Amino acid sequence: MIESQFQKAVEYISKKSDHLTLSNEQQLYFYCQFKQATIGDINTKSPPFYDYIGRSKWNSWKSLEGIDKVTAMTNYINYLTKVAPNWIDTTQTPAEPTAQSVFEEDDPQEQQQQDKNKMGPVISRFSMVDQETIDELNKNQKEDLSYWVSMNSIDKVKEMINEKSINERDEEGRTPLMWSCDRGLVDIAKLLLDSGSNVNSQDNEGMTPLHYACVCTHKEIIQLLLSYNADKSIKDNSDTLPIDLLDSSSDSELIKLLN
């Protein structure tokens, strides 16, 4: 039965048996197939866009719209078999030899309890941008090419590239290429360059794509831009060269490249 196999797979994943560690992308894959298999098509509103993790979970689930539950279960099981080929064996051995159902309690009052206690998070995380700024950005949000670049969504980018959008500027004068350089998205940057993006355009502050790549020390992007003949002698409005923006700890190879 596919359902019971699916149940076992879910259990395996949630217990993280055998020290299985999953990358974020893998976790996301299991997450969305699980949702599609158990709930079906997405039934929640998109989380606010600053909720990066919530948003990527939501997007992944959304991308499965229309897929039936059995297919999602099958995907889930197949992928697990790929990342942990022996998972099925471990779920078939009955109990862990060390596992013991209940530890001795010398206090009889305690014996019957059983609502699962959930551990709260002690590792605290945060958003670096305050709510006001986020609301402000949210108001001006346009789902244009730059937006999809900043979301690292290469399919959408491909769909939206055309002669006009390729060098279109946002309110700050930034082009889609600058966004890809800021985010360190090599594949998208290359795609934009190959589609005719201007490698030396400057935004309202006079920054070029190379300036963006340098502030963020994205080495591969810097190399890519230079191979497309980016001009390293352009200064921004505060008279700063790309090289001046490098982190003080940057490696000498980078410095040489930009000199």
Next chain:
Amino acid sequence: MADNKQIVELLKKASKETPTHAFWDTQPVPKIADEVEQSGPIEFKTLDDVRKDPLGLPGLFEWVEIDVNSQTELQDLYTLLNENYVEDDDNMFRFDYSPSFLKWALQPPHYYKEWHIGVRVKETKKLVGFISAIPADVRVEDKVVKMVEINFLCVHKKLREKRLAPVLIKEITRRVNLKDIWQASYTAGVVLPRPVAVCRYWHRSLNPKKLIEVGFSSLPPKMTMSLMIKYYRVAEQLKNATMRKLEKKDCESATALLNQYLSKYRVAPTFTTEEFWHWFEPRENVMTCYVKVDSDNKVTDIFSYYNLPSSIIGNQKHKTLKAAFSFYNVATTTTIKELIDDALLVAKKEEFDVYNCLDIFENDKFFKDLKFAVGDGNLQYYLYNYSTPLKHSSEIGLVLL
């Protein structure tokens, strides 16, 4: 943290969600919804009331003392915690206390080896559970109470939800009681009966690019990384140019300064000079402590933080996140804001990715100006067998590692 009303609401909600605590309801702690008005012990016992033999464990397991001066035992403890200790909600990060950190945290002056309790599987000797206590004098309101600090409670992932945690807690209680100590302090991310204060972490980003790359923090679309990086650049020069690392000769005056400062908080430790040196002596990759002295070489200002990295689960590029946690800070000739600004600069030089700080002490005075952002999880402070009215986070002057 929010005002008391909001906290009371939060606690009410918690007590509705988990109305009974099979274990905690049998312990000398106030109920979550109790209104407490006076401070003092909840129950009084004598040594005669304390069980002399250890609690029972199922046959497959045995109690052990972990000797952190033994390289192999320390390694066992490190591995247990490294693989099973506190994680965030999405299981992306896990605290990664280093072996040298553990040695330091578990062996302050007058520690007892019997209070470093492990549970091993008899046959394989695998360490599957741990709990620890260290002695500490903590003042609650106007009384100094001899107590212990409980920390590093950990149960192996495969043994969760089998009620081993209560057994560990009872065993450490028994061993502490045998030394005629009846109170304890501890902190946890879960809401249990009953918090003394509800606190929150604030974070100052020092390496925004990495924090974003590993998913510790998020970057909205249409907000550039460049802006973040420029925004979070730290100063290049100390505001207090004469700040330097703490040295042994500073201990006397630094201890006096710190104790004096701590006297204004409602829950705060008191340090002997010996304890002070143990906790603040600069130790590479564990403790950073800087001081400023006046013309008589008396310490006038102190900042300190400890190094507690997290392992990043399943990230190709980065394996650990290096976090500095604010410890004790005192400013008398400078402002707390400038003092912490200097701490940020030193932390950045030491290549920390983020500086974390609870909203205890007067810390909320500098959060805004120094670009801290609020975290997403609460940390509760607790006292065992001691009731005291609920405190605002800014009335807490105690840091547990």
